[in-house]
Amino acid sequence: xxxxxxxxxxxxxxxxxxxxxxxxxxxxxxxxxxxxxxxxxxxxxxxxxxxxxxxxxxxxxxxxxxxxxxxxxxxxxxxxxxxxxxxxxxxxxxxxxxxxxxxxxxxxxxxxxxxxx
Amino acid sequence: xxxxxxxxxxxxxxxxxxxxxxxxxxxxxxxxxxxxxxxxxxxxxxxxxxxxxxxxxxxxxxxxxxxxxxxxxxxxxxxxxxxxxxxxxxxxxxxxxxxxxxxxxxxxxxx
Numbered sequence: 184x185x186x187x188x189x190x191x192x193x194x195x196x197x198x199x200x201x202x203x204x205x206x207x208x209x210x211x212x213x214x215x216x217x218x219x220x221x222x223x224x225x226x227x228x229x230x231x232x233x234x235x236x237x238x239x240x241x242x243x244x245x246x247x248x249x250x251x252x253x254x255x256x257x258x259x260x261x262x263x264x265x266x267x268x269x270x271x272x273x274x275x276x277x278x279x280x281x282x283x284x285x286x287x288x289x290x291x292x293x294x295x296x297x298x299x300x
Numbered sequence: 301x302x303x304x305x306x307x308x309x310x311x312x313x314x315x316x317x318x319x320x321x322x323x324x325x326x327x328x329x330x331x332x333x334x335x336x337x338x339x340x341x342x343x344x345x346x347x348x349x350x351x352x353x354x355x356x357x358x359x360x361x362x363x364x365x366x367x368x369x370x371x372x373x374x375x376x377x378x379x380x381x382x383x384x385x386x387x388x389x390x391x392x393x394x395x396x397x398x399x400x401x402x403x404x405x406x407x408x409x410x411x
Contacts, residue, residue, distance in 0.1 A: 217398045226387065227343070229398035242398075276342050280397070289399070291335075291342040 185211050187279050189292035204262045204295045206277030212257035213279035221274040233260040267299045302326045304402035306388050311408045320373045320405045322388030330393030334362050334373045337385045383409045
């Protein structure tokens with residue numbers, strides 16, 4: 184099956200700094216990628232939809248100036264958490280659609296655990 | 301709005317059968333997914349239903365009733381490795397291509 188990678192798998196940063204998370208589709212071109220956030224024992228919450236070559240679409244309540252998304256190529260989307268605070272500590276997961284396989288073929292990356300101290 | 305309900309936790313015995321229910325009320329519907337998620341890992345795809353009825357795939361089956369806004373995931377011949385969270389997710393479509401997830405059902409398998 185299709186493979187999606189994320190880097191880093193975990194990161195610890197100090198409050199006020201910025202952190203960049205990369206999401207890559209390794210063996211297919213993903214015109215659309217999604218960013219989710221999951222707090223402990225909670226569900227995955229969609230943060231934004233990232234479309235290659237255009238601006239991301241953010242879900243209600245997600246600050247676009249705080250969570251910067253760039254989808255500069257068909258295989259890479261990045262999420263930058265700017266001026267991170269402890270409440271941003273969470274599990275961030277990306278997923279990617281392979282346009283050649285239909286909407287149910289949405290592949291998840293392994294996730295990035297962010298801890299803000 | 302979007303609302304997806306599933307039980308928080310279930311316990312079952314190794315070798316037995318368990319059914320995890322999911323009800324949904326969403327502004328649109330273009331399919332329902334079930335994912336398995338082990339602690340600290342990303343979800344893995346189990347099944348996808350867009351039409352009413354039962355989809356069987358090995359030990360796992362998934363059922364959908366669109367008129368009732370209801371789905372279930374059936375796991376047979378339970379194994380210890382099936383201990384995980386099971387997430388019900390709805391694809392609403394209509395330009396909102398992301399998935400709306402339920403909170404997940406934590407399944408505990410006992411020997």
